[in-house]
Amino acid sequence: MATNDQLQVIIENLRSAVPELRGVIVATTDGLAIAHSLSSGDANRIAAMVATALGLGKRICDTIGGGALSETSFSGATGQVYVYAGGAKGVLGVLAGPGSNVGLIHLEARDAAGKIQQILG
Amino acid sequence: MNSPVKLVISGPVGAGKTTFIQTLSDSPVVSTDEEASEDIGKAMTTVALDFGTLNVEDYPIYLFGTPGQERFDFMWEVLCEGAYGLILLIAGDRPRDFPQARRILEFITTQTPIPFLIAVTRQDMEQVWTPEEVSEYFGVDPSLACGLDARDQQSAYETLFRMFELINASASEQVA
Numbered sequence: 001m002a003t004n005d006q007l008q009v010i011i012e013n014l015r016s017a018v019p020e021l022r023g024v025i026v027a028t029t030d031g032l033a034i035a036h037s038l039s040s041g042d043a044n045r046i047a048a049m050v051a052t053a054l055g056l057g058k059r060i061c062d063t064i065g066g067g068a069l070s071e072t073s074f075s076g077a078t079g080q081v082y083v084y085a086g087g088a089k090g091v092l093g094v095l096a097g098p099g100s101n102v103g104l105i106h107l108e109a110r111d112a113a114g115k116i117q118q119i120l121g
Numbered sequence: 122m123n124s125p126v127k128l129v130i131s132g133p134v135g136a137g138k139t140t141f142i143q144t145l146s147d148s149p150v151v152s153t154d155e156e157a158s159e160d161i162g163k164a165m166t167t168v169a170l171d172f173g174t175l176n177v178e179d180y181p182i183y184l185f186g187t188p189g190q191e192r193f194d195f196m197w198e199v200l201c202e203g204a205y206g207l208i209l210l211i212a213g214d215r216p217r218d219f220p221q222a223r224r225i226l227e228f229i230t231t232q233t234p235i236p237f238l239i240a241v242t243r244q245d246m247e248q249v250w251t252p253e254e255v256s257e258y259f260g261v262d263p264s265l266a267c268g269l270d271a272r273d274q275q276s277a278y279e280t281l282f283r284m285f286e287l288i289n290a291s292a293s294e295q296v297a
């Protein structure tokens with residue numbers, strides 16, 4: 001299966017495991033969208049933003065002696081985004097609404113991030 | 122100690138923003154370069170910011186570098202908040218990037234009207250636009266453009282001092 005198709009399968013599996021998600025995106029660490037399923041929003045812009053968040057998060061982790069960054073998140077009054085490292089080359093962004101099951105999101109998304117790492121190398 | 126002077130370093134991909142800050146900074150530079158997945162003529166590209174500091178006389182100078190790729194334009198806005206001046210770096214041997222440089226300059230100066238200096242790198246290359254030619258392209262006074270080698274400390278310092286002159290000139294204009 002082509003890389004994009006494999007990633008699309010991971011994205012669809014994640015969306016069906018956590019139906020309340022608003023969107024899932026996989027991007028390169030330099031901010032290019034590779035595959036996504038978004039209910040709304042501009043994939044290219046979100047791809048760039050999750051890459052920025054991950055890139056900055058990595059340096060913050062370095063600075064505080066936190067080692068390799070695995071994830072970071074942003075929570076607003078009416079929405080949240082969770083950002084996971086998908087190996088050295090990928091970023092997984094997961095968008096959710098208020099009152100989502102954070103435990104379930106982490107459980108499923110960490111698993112997806114591991115698979116993305118294997119695919120992207 | 123005076124309060125810090127914040128400067129923003131922007132410009133297209135490969136202009137030398139990260140290099141410029143690394144050349145000038147006295148503190149370890151916070152850099153957020155990631156592997157470039159497209160062919161942009163170099164291996165790494167900035168995705169969030171560069172941050173470096175130095176002291177000039179009694180002034181702490183904070184240098185904030187932006188990413189150059191257009192998809193990160195939201196960072197231009199974020200990083201320009203509270204800046205005293207903008208150094209717009211442009212590779213003089215890459216005229217195809219000039220329109221992008223113009224977009225960055227217009228984007229930033231309409232959001233945050235601050236003094237700017239157009240600093241043209243790669244003057245050591247054979248086929249290169251001089252600062253005068255670049256100022257003509259931008260339709261600005263030649264005094265707002267200079268040439269430099271972002272890898273060279275002396276050259277980077279001269280650019281920084283030229284920026285300070287422009288900031289001082291604009292400050293005294295506002296007083297007058």
Ligand SMILES: Nc1nc2c(ncn2[C@@H]2O[C@H](COP(=O)(O)OP(=O)(O)OP(=O)(O)O)[C@@H](O)[C@H]2O)c(=O)[nH]1
Pocket residue numbers: 132133134135136137138139140141163165166167168187188189190242243244245246269270271272
């Ligand atoms: N020959 C020459 N090379 C230069 C000069 N200034 C910078 N460089 C080189 O040009 C490249 C610039 O790369 P960066 O500093 O990463 O460029 P950047 O503007 O930060 O690029 P992005 O973050 O991708 O937008 C480096 O390889 C520098 O060594 C110059 O005046 N002459």
Ligand SMILES: [Mg+2]
Pocket residue numbers: 138139140166167171186187188189
């Ligand atoms: Mg850079």
